[in-house]
Amino acid sequence: MITLQSRHAGPMGAPPWFASAALVLMLAGPAAAEGRAGKLLLTGGISSIDGAAGGGLTPWAVTGSHASEDQFGATAHATRLQTRNYTLTAYGAAASYDERIELSIAHQDFATGATGAALGLPGLHLEQDIFGAKLRLAGDAVLDSDRLMPQIAIGVEHKRLDAGGLAATLAALGADDRGTDVYLSATKLFLAHGVLVNLSLRATRANQNGLLGFGGPAQRRYRLQPELSLAWLLDRHVAIGAEYRAKPDNLNPSMLGDGLREDDWKDLFVVWAPSKTLSLTLAYVDLGRIVPAVESRRQRGTYVSAQLAF
Structure with missing residues (x-):
């Protein structure tokens, strides 16, 4: 069996510089500033799979940790998403200041399982590094809770892919190995x-x-895609909710016809925060069909994530 990993992989498949960068972010955000209580429990969201604070699949306008005005904060997270045919492992860290600025870093390892073997690439792992930044533009989710004004933030996520043995195929399909997402979020x-x-x-x-x-043969330009999250705080320690994330369909059609068609993502989640330091998330996810040319079943499964906040 051939195992394809990042050429510069360190522990757990991450590049060696990743741990150093994550440690810098953690040290940049110590516990809540002296004399201040910080934000309300759960109002900082959790760490998304891309590293930014929000829901599991999509970012929110809030910044991570419980740091509020004039405070520094930091988070670290580890996530495991298991569907019928694939496994995604993600982990990362984020630092925030003043409930206004957030910097994040995340690493993703996507195990393709039997699909990789069917493509002639047994043991194929797709690995991705994500560097994020978020800036609050207006509003305050907590202080404006009695008004219609939401908290609004703009964010950017720069992504670098190591596709291993699949890289040549993606290049032939017209897909680049680097890209940058820009998003605008409103949280009420x-x-x-x-x-x-x-x-x-x-x-x-x-x-x-x-x-x-x-990008790909169907579309190389940027597309605007909506993402929606709804959460209900059952009490100060527990929240339940749902997310929906629309996806572009840049690789459809391709040389495989509609065999690379991309579906939207959705989930149902529950978050438990026994303390300000720890939160645990369990979700049921539906990622639709991924590479239906090889595997036509919908990829449904579980999402488990743990976050430490400082």
Whole structure:
């Protein structure tokens, strides 16, 4: 069996510089500043698979950790997403300041399983590094909870893909191995009702979030894709909710006909935060059909994530 990994992989498949960069972000955000209590529990969201604070699949306008005005904060997360045919492992860190600025880094390892073997690439792993930045433009989700004004933020995610033995095929399909997403998020917290609503618009060229490159024969320009999150705070420690993330379809049609068609993503989740330091997320996810030319079944499964906040 051939195992394809990043040429510069370190522990757990991440490049060796990843741990150093994540440590810098963690050290940049110590625990809440002296004399301040920080944000309310769960109002900083969780770490998404791309590293930014929000839901599991989509970013929100909030910044991670419980740091508020004039405070530094940091988070670290590890995530495992298992569907019928694929496994995604993601981990990363983020630092924030003043509930205004957030910097994040994440690494993703996508195991293709039997699909990779069917393509003649047994043991194929698609690996991706994601560098993110987010800036709050207006509003405050908590302080404006009694008004219609949402918290609004703009973010950017630069992604670099190592597709291993699949790289030549993606290049032949017209997909690049690097791309940058830009998104605008609006988060509205109805504190009295314990309800949070987030709407994001993402300008993207990413195929399967970048794991199959960026752009393709059907579309090389950026497309605006909506992303929606809804959360209900059952109490100060537990929240349930749902997410929907629209996806572009840049590789459809291709030399494989509609065999690379891309479906939207969705999930149902529950988050438990026993303390300000720790939160655990469990979700049921539906990623649609991924490479239906090889595997036509919908990729449904579980999402488990743990986050530490400082």
